Amino acid sequence: MAAYYNDNTIIYFNGEFVKASEAKTDLYSQSLHYGYAVFEGIRSYPVNGGTKMFKGKEHYDRLRRSAEVTRIPFSYTTEQLVELTYETLRRNNLTDAYVRPIVLCSPNMSLSKGQISYLAIECWEWTNGYMSNQMKIMTSSYRRPNADAFHVDAKVSGHYVNSILACQEAKDKGYDEALVLDCNGFVAESSGANIFYEENGVLYTAPKGHILPGITRATVLEICGELNIPVIEKFFTTDEMRGADAGFFCGTAAEVVALSSLDDVPFKKNWEDSLSYLIQQAYRCKVMEKPFRLKEEVA
Numbered sequence: 001m002a003a004y005y006n007d008n009t010i011i012y013f014n015g016e017f018v019k020a021s022e023a024k025t026d027l028y029s030q031s032l033h034y035g036y037a038v039f040e041g042i043r044s045y046p047v048n049g050g051t052k053m054f055k056g057k058e059h060y061d062r063l064r065r066s067a068e069v070t071r072i073p074f075s076y077t078t079e080q081l082v083e084l085t086y087e088t089l090r091r092n093n094l095t096d097a098y099v100r101p102i103v104l105c106s107p108n109m110s111l112s113k114g115q116i117s118y119l120a121i122e123c124w125e126w127t128n129g130y131m132s133n134q135m136k137i138m139t140s141s142y143r144r145p146n147a148d149a150f151h152v153d154a155k156v157s158g159h160y161v162n163s164i165l166a167c168q169e170a171k172d173k174g175y176d177e178a179l180v181l182d183c184n185g186f187v188a189e190s191s192g193a194n195i196f197y198e199e200n201g202v203l204y205t206a207p208k209g210h211i212l213p214g215i216t217r218a219t220v221l222e223i224c225g226e227l228n229i230p231v232i233e234k235f236f237t238t239d240e241m242r243g244a245d246a247g248f249f250c251g252t253a254a255e256v257v258a259l260s261s262l263d264d265v266p267f268k269k270n271w272e273d274s275l276s277y278l279i280q281q282a283y284r285c286k287v288m289e290k291p292f293r294l295k296e297e298v299a
C-alpha cells in the first residue's frame with residue numbers, strides 16, 4: 001500500500017496548513033455518506049530546476065466547475081488554489097508529485113445542496129511507473145454512469161464507485177484495467193483515464209458527452225495538431241477498436257499508457273512503431289517543458 005503521508009506531512013485544510021496526521025473531518029457529512037464531494041488529480045514535475053504543475057489552471061478551473069454543477073459552495077479563485085498548492089508542495093519539499101485537492105461538505109444528513117465546504121490539498125511523491133509498461137485490458141461488464149443521471153463531465157467523488165467496480169472486476173480476471181462502455185454501448189473511457197486507438201495513421205477517441213473529458217485528452221489533441229496526426233472524435237464500438245494498430249489510455253496520473261491487447265486481441269503494431277508512441281514521447285516532453293523533435297526517419 002502506498003504511503004500517502006507520514007508524521008511530517010503537511011496538508012492545506014480549511015484555511016491553514018496542518019499535519020496530515022492531525023487533521024480531522026467528521027462522520028456526519030454528505031461527502032462521506034453520499035459521495036458528495038468534488039476533487040482533482042494534478043501532477044507536478046521537476047522543470048528547469050524548479051517545481052511546475054502541469055496545467056494547474058485547467059485543473060482548478062475544472063474543480064470550480066465541478067463544485068458549481070453539483071451545487072457545492074466554493075469560493076476560492078483558480079489563482080488562490082494554484083498558489084496554495086505550490087505552498088503545500090514547498091512545505092513538503094516535493095517536486096515530482098501528485099496533488100489531490102478535495103472539496104468536502106459540512107455535517108448534514110439531508111439531501112439538500114451543500115451548505116459549507118472545506119478544501120483539503122494533499123500531495124505525495126509520484127514518479128511515473130506506467131510509461132514502460134503495456135496494459136492488457138478487457139471490456140467491463142459495468143457501464144459508465146448515464147449522463148442523464150450525473151454530471152459525468154465533473155469530477156465527483158461518488159462517480160468513482162463505478163470506477164472501482166470496473167477496475168476491480170478487470171483485476172480479478174487477470175487484466176490490468178477496464179475499458180468501460182457508455183450507456184449506449186459505445187467505448188467511453190477506462191476507470192480513470194481517457195482512451196484512444198490508432199488505425200491506418202488516424203487516431204480515434206470518444207467525443208464529449210459520456211466521458212470525463214480529460215485535460216490529458218485535450219493535450220493529446222493539441223499534440224496531434226502539432227505533429228499533424230489526424231484525429232477523429234466519434235462514437236465507436238469495441239469491435240472497431242479490437243485488433244487496431246495501437247491504443248492507449250491517457251490521464252494525469254497515468255500520462256500516456258500503451259495498451260497491449262483488448263479482450264485478449266493484441267494491437268497489431270509494435271508500440272515503438274506507432275504514432276501513439278510519438279504522442280507518448282511528445283507528452284513527456286510537454287510536461288517537462290522540453291522541446292520534442294521528430295526523428296528524421298519518422299518525420
Ligand code: PMP
Nearest residue numbers: 192193194212214215216251252
Ligand atoms: N476519465 C476518468 C474517469 C478519470 O478519472 C480521469 C482522471 N482524472 C480521466 C478520464 C482523465 O482526466 P485527466 O486527463 O484530466 O486527468
